[in-house]
Structure formats: C-alpha cells, structure tokens
Amino acid sequence: MEIISTLPPELIRMVFAVIIIISFIFLNAIMMGYLERKIAGHVQRRPGPMEVGSHGILQLVVDGVKLVGKELLVPVNVDRTLFRLGPILSFTPVILPLLVIPFSEKLQARDLNLGLLFIVSMTSINVMAILVAGWGSNNKYSMFGAMRAVAQSIAYEIPILLSMLAVVLMANTFSLKEIVGAQQKIWFILLQPLAFIIYIISGVAETNRAPFDLPEAESELTAGFHTEYSGMGFSLFFLGEYTNMFTVASVATVLFLGGWHGPTLPYGEYLGIVWFFLKVYFLLFFMIMIRWTYPRVRFDQLLNFAWKYLVPFSLVNILITAVVIKL
Amino acid sequence: MKRYFSDLFVGGKSLVDGLVVTLKALCQPMVTVQYPREEIDITPNFRGHIDLVLDPEKNTFRCIACGMCERSCPSECIQIKGKKVEGKKKKTLSLFTLDFTKCSLCGTCVEICPTQALEFSNEYNLAAFSREAFHYDILKRLEERII
Numbered sequence: 001m002e003i004i005s006t007l008p009p010e011l012i013r014m015v016f017a018v019i020i021i022i023s024f025i026f027l028n029a030i031m032m033g034y035l036e037r038k039i040a041g042h043v044q045r046r047p048g049p050m051e052v053g054s055h056g057i058l059q060l061v062v063d064g065v066k067l068v069g070k071e072l073l074v075p076v077n078v079d080r081t082l083f084r085l086g087p088i089l090s091f092t093p094v095i096l097p098l099l100v101i102p103f104s105e106k107l108q109a110r111d112l113n114l115g116l117l118f119i120v121s122m123t124s125i126n127v128m129a130i131l132v133a134g135w136g137s138n139n140k141y142s143m144f145g146a147m148r149a150v151a152q153s154i155a156y157e158i159p160i161l162l163s164m165l166a167v168v169l170m171a172n173t174f175s176l177k178e179i180v181g182a183q184q185k186i187w188f189i190l191l192q193p194l195a196f197i198i199y200i201i202s203g204v205a206e207t208n209r210a211p212f213d214l215p216e217a218e219s220e221l222t223a224g225f226h227t228e229y230s231g232m233g234f235s236l237f238f239l240g241e242y243t244n245m246f247t248v249a250s251v252a253t254v255l256f257l258g259g260w261h262g263p264t265l266p267y268g269e270y271l272g273i274v275w276f277f278l279k280v281y282f283l284l285f286f287m288i289m290i291r292w293t294y295p296r297v298r299f300d301q302l303l304n305f306a307w308k309y310l311v312p313f314s315l316v317n318i319l320i321t322a323v324v325i326k327l
Numbered sequence: 328m329k330r331y332f333s334d335l336f337v338g339g340k341s342l343v344d345g346l347v348v349t350l351k352a353l354c355q356p357m358v359t360v361q362y363p364r365e366e367i368d369i370t371p372n373f374r375g376h377i378d379l380v381l382d383p384e385k386n387t388f389r390c391i392a393c394g395m396c397e398r399s400c401p402s403e404c405i406q407i408k409g410k411k412v413e414g415k416k417k418k419t420l421s422l423f424t425l426d427f428t429k430c431s432l433c434g435t436c437v438e439i440c441p442t443q444a445l446e447f448s449n450e451y452n453l454a455a456f457s458r459e460a461f462h463y464d465i466l467k468r469l470e471e472r473i474i
C-alpha cells in the first residue's frame with residue numbers, strides 16, 4: 001500500500017489499462033475465432049464447431065491450450081533472430097492502438113492529440129513483422145508471402161490515409177476523442193460515404209484477410225509468411241490478425257459511425273461503450289461475411305484496384321471535401 | 328473511360344449480389360446431420376445385408392429351404408440347412424447363415440428365391456473389431472423379430 005501511494009497515479013492508470021487491454025485482446029481473439037468458424041459454417045449451411053461445450057463454445061479455448069502446448073520449432077536454416085522476432089513484432093504493435101481509442105467518453109487510456117497518426121503508424125509496423133517473418137523463414141513461399149504483403153500494404157495504406165484525411169479535414173483535429181465529439185449531431189458516414197467505403201475496403205486489405213489474403217494464400221503459398229511457424233509463433237500471428245481487425249473496425253467506428261454516440265443510457269459517459277462495441281462487432285461481422293463470400297483476387301487485380309480506383313477516388317473526395325469546407 | 332466506370336458499376340453490383348447469396352444461406356437451416364446424435368431415414372432401395380422376410384400371416388419365414396440362394400450366390404456366402412419335422416411333408420429351415428465379409432450385395436439371392444423369402448435390410452451402422460462379427464445368423468435374426 002505504501003509503495004502504491006508513492007507511485008504516480010498516471011502510471012498506475014496506464015498499467016491497469018494495458019492489463020485490461022491485453023486480456024481483452026485474448027478474449028476478442030477467442031470470440032472472433034469462434035464467430036468466424038460459426039459464421040463460416042452457417043454460410044456453407046453446416047454447423048461449425050459443435051463438440052466442445054454447448055455448440056462448441058469452448059472449442060477455441062481447447063485450441064489455445066493445444067497451441068500453447070506445442071513445441072516451438074525453429075527450422076535449421078532460418079535466421080534465428082528474425083524468425084523469433086517476427087511473431088513478437090506482429091503482436092506488440094497491435095496492442096498500442098487500443099490505448100488511444102476512446103471506447104466511451106471516459107473510457108480511454110490516453111487521449112493523444114495525434115491519436116489517429118499514432119494508430120496509423122502502429123498498424124503499419126505489422127507489415128514489418130510479416131516481412132521479417134517471411135524473410136527470416138528462409139523459405140520461398142514465406143518470402144513470396146512477405147513480398148506480396150509489402151506491395152499490398154504500400155498500395156492500400158495510401159487510400160486509408162486519404163480517406164482518414166477527409167474526416168480529419170471535417171473534424172479539424174487528429175484527436176480521436178474530439179473526432180467522436182464532432183459527430184454529436186450527425187455521423188460522418190452520412191457526410192463522407194465514399195471515404196467510408198474506401199476505408200473499409202482498404203482496411204480489409206490492410207488486415208490481410210480474404211479476399212485480400214495474398215500474403216498467406218493457402219492454395220498457392222502453403223500458408224505464406226507463417227508457413228514455418230507452429231505453436232505460439234503461429235498463435236501470435238493469429239492474435240495479431242484478429243486484433244488488427246478489431247483496430248480497423250474501431251477506427252472506422254470512431255471516424256465514421258459516431259463512436260460511443262447512440263440512444264442515451266444511464267451513466268452514458270461509461271456505458272457508451274455498449275454502442276461502441278455494437279458498432280465494432282457489426283463491422284467485424286461484415287468483414288467475416290466478406291471473407292466467406294468472395295474469392296481471392298489476383299495480384300494484378302489487387303494492385304490495379306488500389307491504384308486505379310481507390311487512390312483517384314479518395315483524392316477527388318478530399319478535394320471536394322476541402323472545397324466545400326472552405327466555402 | 329466509359330469502361331472504367333462500367334467496370335466499377337458491374338463489379339460493385341456483383342459484390343452486393345454475392346453478399347445477398349451468403350446472407351440468405353446464413354439464415355437457412357443447416358444441411359449437415361450430426362450423425363451419432365441424429366439420423367436420417369434410409370431410402371427404401373438401400374441395400375444392407377440380406378434378411379429373411381417375416382410373413383405377416385404365418386408369423387414366420389417364407390423360406391422353403393430349397394437351397395437356390397445358396398447355389399446361386401457367386402460369392403458362396405450363404406449356408407442353409409433344412410430338416411424333416413414330424414407331420415410335415417417338406418423340409419423346414421433349420422440354419423441360415425451369411426458371411427457378410429464376402430457378400431457383394433449383388434442381389435442374386437433375393438431375385439432367385441422362388442418364395443420371395445429374402446429382402447435387403449437397411450442396417451448401415453456396421454463396425455466391429457473382428458471378421459467373425461460379420462458372420463450373421465440370419466435365422467436367429469428373424470426369430471428375434473417374431474416375438
């Protein structure tokens with residue numbers, strides 16, 4: 001008790017926030033894994049996991065235990081340092097964006113005034129992780145996966161930034177809290193529908209999920225950049241992917257869907273989190289549906305789409321936004 | 328330039344159509360049957376191993392122990408015996424065994440039987456640890472049904 005009272009309260013707050021966020025990341029990955037398999041099942045008119053627990057609800061817990069129990073294999077000719085670094089690099093940066101996301105008016109670990117930029121810079125480290133993992137694996141499939149991931153990320157990062165910029169122009173701030181605050185009356189999705197569509201498409205591409213899952217295209221590249229990983233190495237990539245999805249969906253909620261705004265609840269400044277999560281999980285559901293609906297695009301189609309459609313459209317969108325605001 | 332926008336329109340429409348298809352499938356009932364817990368009805372023309380027909384009038388088999396099935400079976404998996412019973416002119420069936428490990432379910436025995444005494448059962452839950460488990464005593468199976 002003595003020690004705690006001498007520590008700066010801000011430090012204690014941050015430690016608590018990080019602990020809560022890390023445990024939430026695991027919970028989210030378990031829920032998303034379960035949801036993904038269930039939805040995939042029902043889309044194909046089969047039940048999905050059914051055996052462990054009622055309707056297979058504990059399946060992911062069992063899978064997690066299995067993955068943790070596996071031996072950490074390091075193949076012979078890999079670059080050992082990079083090989084180990086890959087999963088860690090993919091997992092760590094995805095935690096950080098959650099620290100600046102305002103879940104409700106008062107539930108936010110840190111309100112950075114450059115919050116949006118912070119998120120963008122952190123999520124792009126994920127590409128580094130894939131490159132490091134693919135290169136370190138010393139395997140041609142992994143290498144191909146990594147190269148594709150880099151090309152894809154460069155192509156899709158630009159429309160993401162440009163569509164975010166349109167919102168930033170309207171809200172006149174980079175702070176996520178103030179952006180949500182600016183949507184008190186009307187959500188930005190109604191004012192910026194094009195930016196929203198561009199953001200969602202590029203966001204799905206950014207998370208490397210189907211139909212943009214070229215870095216791990218299982219029918220062409222075995223498992224792409226994580227071919228050589230097993231056990232915890234693989235699970236960290238898996239956690240990273242689902243957390244990345246969550247981040248993309250929460251940023252979309254903050255920028256376009258009015259964050260915590262919704263019909264008034266008691267203790268609104270805290271319980272706004274209910275609306276926030278409803279919106280986020282609706283977007284995540286949509287992303288899962290996309291994955292199980294569309295076939296994977298070819299690589300030239302992927303890049304063509306980004307450079308020929310998304311980038312010009314988002315540029316025009318920004319131009320129009322700027323002109324309208326100036327008038 | 329016209330192509331550029333028409334591609335966008337056609338592509339976008341087909342994406343929405345695709346989502347509608349999967350969303351519909353999401354709400355439809357599943358096709359998978361959870362097998363050990365649920366079972367579906369067997370189609371009437373399913374061929375399981377052969378069984379003796381239970382004659383509803385006589386409440387016993389119709390077989391007259393003529394031995395046609397035994398002789399016609401290409402895999403020689405049927406074995407029958409008949410014995411004389413007091414007060415009856417003809418022989419009565421006393422043994423009817425089937426070695427199902429050899430049976431090819433060809434149906435010759437069922438077709439050739441002069442009294443239509445054979446039929447295909449619809450047993451499909453067949454699994455065992457030994458071959459001998461598939462040497463069926465067909466007569467005993469019938470006697471169990473008589474009661």
Ligand code: SF4
Nearest residue numbers: 390391393394396440
């Ligand atoms: S052919 Fe028919 S009647 Fe003759 S022994 Fe076989 S089952 Fe009995």
Ligand code: SF4
Nearest residue numbers: 400430431433434436
């Ligand atoms: S079905 Fe064919 S193989 Fe099987 S017992 Fe009858 S005649 Fe023999």
